[in-house]
Amino acid sequence: MSDPRILTVRPEPGEYAWTFGGAPPVARIAPGTVLDLYTEDCFGGRVRSEKDLVSEMCEFPYLNPQTGPFHIEGAEQGDTLAVHFVSVEPARDWAASTTVPLFGALTSTHTTATLQPPLPQTVWIWQLDRTRRTALFRAHDSDIEAELPMDPMHGTVGVAPANLEVRSALVPDAHGGNMDTPEMRAGVTCYLGVNVEGALLSLGDGHARQGEGETCGVAVECAMNTVVIVELLKGVTTPWPRIESDTHIISTGSARPLEDAFRISQADLVRWLVRDYGFSELDAYQFATQAVESPLANVCDTNYTCVAKIRKEWLPARETYRAVHARLRETAATCAEDPGAAPPAPARPGSLGP
Amino acid sequence: MSDPRILTVRPEPGEYAWTFGGAPPVARIAPGTVLDLYTEDCFGGRVRSEKDLVSEMCEFPYLNPQTGPFHIEGAEQGDTLAVHFVSVEPARDWAASTTVPLFGALTSTHTTATLQPPLPQTVWIWQLDRTRRTALFRAHDSDIEAELPMDPMHGTVGVAPANLEVRSALVPDAHGGNMDTPEMRAGVTCYLGVNVEGALLSLGDGHARQGEGETCGVAVECAMNTVVIVELLKGVTTPWPRIESDTHIISTGSARPLEDAFRISQADLVRWLVRDYGFSELDAYQFATQAVESPLANVCDTNYTCVAKIRKEWLPARETYRAVHARLRETAATCAEDPGAAPPAPARPGSLGP
């Protein structure tokens, strides 16, 4: 590849990471690098028909493969990584969802333990129409069909955690990880606090679309061709993952019980307003109370994730995160004009495993 | 009043209800009646300037006065009340919000008990521009001002509870009550299951606007002139309050911890899809997982409230709740054409109390 700032990564089956932290970097990149990535779906591409039960096709803990990690040169604890999503495009014309025994919000689980048997394990294959940008639901037990808009996103984006820990790619926490928020779509910039040298960024878990809360525990799971630009903001801290879109600033929190995820996300938004927009803490508390949108992200994972978002047009005209979102937005537009810079990649389903 | 189906109620200070259940009806009405109501704000109109601290102006439990209750003729356990909101209009050109000691999501409380002192008690008065339909925030500790769209709603709508109980108007539960969801705005129909003879409907707690989750515990609190039409659906059950708008069907759940409110609302939505739209339970679980919007309502009250909503355009073309929403929408349009039928009422602040 001629441009050293573009790195294309299409992992071979054995090349995925299954954790945040603990996996050796697949590449060292300079800040500003464009990553042109292939990500496998959360099943490692192994659930391909309604006969492919997760319990038979997948082997715990080899779920939710991550593309990465990438070592970002110069990143240290106390810095922030800005990950701009240029494009997130389904790599196949189908996607899979399923119930998983003792996983999901409307079933008992290994921690919300009951003596009841699990719900049946059932797979739904959704057809994606990438031209019309729709995802087609077909009911099993009736002739109901429904075409929903595609809204591609990444369920999992994160860096190596703090405290010497290594966390499964199924976990969302302060390092990011499996937050499963539909806000993580093309056009946004995700801010992640750096915990270890090089940050060690990975991402995966593409969803063709997802409802808020990911009720049954599994979205419309899909391999993705995704382009991101990675920037480094030295000396800027980010305690919990944040997202900036053209219209909103967005805080997240991941914890149990769900009210703690809410508290984290709302307190983080208040502190963002204080740090970057000139509010006192109590004024920010009052203002956010009346202005915030609070859609749920996931209520099924090992931590639950809440989102707190506020319209930028309602905020004082101040700069946040050194205006990196606007700059990356422009760079992304340039990428898009030069298709060679970040070409759409062919789908490569391939079996993969530990 | 010439039209017997229109009842105007502007309570005198001593005429409000402070509970759901346990208060004698202020009127008996036939199904189909248009109620043209004045509702006081949650402070009983006593917080009128930044010097009016709730702890000094209001006396617990005389908070959140309700207009009602109304005995609906013929309503019995097992029926559903359909309450259509024709209009919800601020009755004053200002509204009040405040922090309340040991109340709200970002403070310890009487139940999330800590040994820390409470946050300061601070009042914000919001100016409402009813022509431009905006609410003006003025910061205390800086010169920040922000004009937000008015989006008037009722925090509290409900009927007498089941199980022989009487609940404070501050409580949301299966009978409705203080759910504090911004979805309760003009144009929607709220479905409430009837628990006792006559149902005993009340409403109050107007908000000029509110963020999702009502983070500090208090919205932009405002007296309202509100017009609703009350219909009765015999033999139709509604286990938890539901709302229908022109675009969405909406389930609610109120409980602690917050994930239980989520579970209730999502399970209720699944069961609604099964009962009225022809889905099997597992198909509904899958479909809702990918299609649902899940904005928080309140994360501050004695129970927390979650909302689960789905676009009607994505659902099979079936009738729900005997198509009463569409009919009431039409009736409401008629009301609007005949301004005499439900005239805007003058604000009447008046002091009130127990």
Add this chain to the structure above:
Amino acid sequence: MSDPRILTVRPEPGEYAWTFGGAPPVARIAPGTVLDLYTEDCFGGRVRSEKDLVSEMCEFPYLNPQTGPFHIEGAEQGDTLAVHFVSVEPARDWAASTTVPLFGALTSTHTTATLQPPLPQTVWIWQLDRTRRTALFRAHDSDIEAELPMDPMHGTVGVAPANLEVRSALVPDAHGGNMDTPEMRAGVTCYLGVNVEGALLSLGDGHARQGEGETCGVAVECAMNTVVIVELLKGVTTPWPRIESDTHIISTGSARPLEDAFRISQADLVRWLVRDYGFSELDAYQFATQAVESPLANVCDTNYTCVAKIRKEWLPARETYRAVHARLRETAATCAEDPGAAPPAPARPGSLGP
């Protein structure tokens, strides 16, 4: 009855209360009165064999009948009722327990809502040997038998709630109610804050014994002959129910999630140490941390209940609650010496209902 200070109450079937608050007093008593009471079991005596399923024999909300309420003369908001348990004796030689559909800790429920079917409904009849003071468990599906010590207690003791509310007898909260703690046994004094004139004390829900947490939701349920002495402490407040035994002071808290019940009970214990034993708040926090016993009471009811207890021998020698426990202990000893004062009552199962 010759001694005006002893009142015997054996309710007729229609004479029980099903709520705290909202029921008219069955008697007005002076402070110091000895109440010699019969209490029915939580099923109203209707589950008498393994064929008697709760769902068939009992009709919601007519569960958990309470003996009372008693109006205590002179009791006002801001006072404390001291209820000393002289004796708690099973009124029959058998007791019943059962699983209840969608109720209990190891099943989904109406609020921890899942799509799984409920567990089977199964009744166990326990034989009580009142001489040897044992309760005999017989397994259904094996020949296992186990004789456990009887440890009779009342699951439900309370007064009318604050805030104009009426609560089901199935609810535990700040007014007491269905706390289901094994600490409520003969020999202890229960302190309840008075919320309304006359306090309106009721009790019921006898258990021949119960594990901590009441895991399946139902204890070894038993009608009881119970003698209590009721005293009034004017001008002494009690924010949450407390218990004093010869060896411990005991705080309770009832809330969801369970950590909030824990927080309430521990914070209450800290404040008790501060008010009556001379500790500063932080010293009390440290001391209680190392000295407290924290057995669970119930993790199945509408609120969960935690207990926080500390040995009196480890505390400074100070007086708490005007030393009423020691005085009532002496009075109780006198009662016991004069069997005529509080005679053991014959069991009267009798069917009862709304």
Add this chain to the structure above:
Amino acid sequence: MSDPRILTVRPEPGEYAWTFGGAPPVARIAPGTVLDLYTEDCFGGRVRSEKDLVSEMCEFPYLNPQTGPFHIEGAEQGDTLAVHFVSVEPARDWAASTTVPLFGALTSTHTTATLQPPLPQTVWIWQLDRTRRTALFRAHDSDIEAELPMDPMHGTVGVAPANLEVRSALVPDAHGGNMDTPEMRAGVTCYLGVNVEGALLSLGDGHARQGEGETCGVAVECAMNTVVIVELLKGVTTPWPRIESDTHIISTGSARPLEDAFRISQADLVRWLVRDYGFSELDAYQFATQAVESPLANVCDTNYTCVAKIRKEWLPARETYRAVHARLRETAATCAEDPGAAPPAPARPGSLGP
């Protein structure tokens, strides 16, 4: 050392582990080995007077040093480690406790996030009398003193976690870790499921005593001289840490919210009764409901821990865990008779660090 089955380990400052998983083994041992260990306190021995604030003396994440890990030869996933505590003896005549900013049950925290300032940071030094086996509390703000019984225990015992994870030593979960239950005292056997080859056992976090729930987040923290015998049970699974004493079988569960920790521990106890004592699941549910003791362990750590225990005398006379507890109890008695086998070690405070 003459007996190859005894291994004495007194780590140098740089030789502690700060995680479960991710640390190289300090030794490989055969099953049956007696470990004669020194463990540092959770502060690394750095809090030695009331002037030594944790925030100044300790550097996150270098809290809670663990002695180990030990690679147990032959241990594989699907096996159980039996760790018998022969003796747990304070290594100093003092111990330290403290409040920690935004940590503990009666304060907001980083996840139960509020806008309130933290409680003051205060240190208490407890004097231990190892002859009389007491721990002396001295109040800061009054002249209150109280002598409590010493009851030495380990807050932290665990193995490497499953799912490729590495967890901070501050975390309790299915691998054990920082469970903080007073049940982990001399005389008991702790059963831990093996997740990785060699199991990688570590322990630390000695407490001279602790209340149930560890309310302020910190016990009476003390370096320990501890002797354990480590056995391996091939082909026996243990999903969550269990403990056996001479009198009880004890299940644990660690999760948030606290009711999930309760559910895990109680469901685990039910399954233990089913697997080893011949109960059907529903019979076990009923029996445990009436027989269980449920003291809290911690309600302050990243996961909360509940304990569910039942008297062995009430259970059918069956063998559990191949009767290893009784055998290790005998071996331990032999150790005690031969003081050379496991000599009391001199206290070695020493500063330590990363």
